[in-house]
Amino acid sequence: MALKAASLRVADVSDLPVKNADGSPLRDPDTGAPITATVFGPGTKVWQAANATKQRKAVKRSREANGKFEAALDFKEEDTVEFLCAITKRFNGLDCEDEHGNNIQDERENVRAVYSDPLLGFIRDHMETDVSSWENFMKASQSLSNSGSANSPG
Numbered sequence: 001m002a003l004k005a006a007s008l009r010v011a012d013v014s015d016l017p018v019k020n021a022d023g024s025p026l027r028d029p030d031t032g033a034p035i036t037a038t039v040f041g042p043g044t045k046v047w048q049a050a051n052a053t054k055q056r057k058a059v060k061r062s063r064e065a066n067g068k069f070e071a072a073l074d075f076k077e078e079d080t081v082e083f084l085c086a087i088t089k090r091f092n093g094l095d096c097e098d099e100h101g102n103n104i105q106d107e108r109e110n111v112r113a114v115y116s117d118p119l120l121g122f123i124r125d126h127m128e129t130d131v132s133s134w135e136n137f138m139k140a141s142q143s144l145s146n147s148g149s150a151n152s153p154g
Contacts, residue, residue: 014039015036016127017036020122023126035093036093041137043134043137046087081112085112089107089111091111096113
């Protein structure tokens with residue numbers, strides 16, 4: 001009997017481990033639970049639209065700089081932050097503080113604060129790589145953590 005292609009479909013959303021600067025997985029200091037990010041995968045319209053937007057911006061910058069491809073790289077980090085903010089639903093167990101030292105309550109604002117902090121750039125860089133890897137969205141990868149509501153991603 002032939003392999004059913006539908007059985008190979010990846011998940012739309014997955015909880016991916018957030019990594020420290022050395023590449024080790026971050027863990028909650030109190031419980032030891034893994035810290036994750038709930039993200040849309042490369043097979044989703046959300047991911048594809050965000051990636052297309054990032055690529056269009058790079059091409060536009062090159063065009064405006066008379067075809068100099070280097071111009072596309074001038075805003076690489078900014079474009080990556082925008083891309084990751086568009087595809088990340090939330091961080092699970094990772095909070096950023098506002099200017100008064102209070103945890104940011106809004107999930108979207110918390111995501112932007114983490115990705116925008118230049119001293120947390122290693123999180124941005126690791127996530128940029130991990131969200132583009134199809135293997136991180138195999139159905140089995142959904143069980144990487146038991147974060148989020150009802151212990152399921154999304």
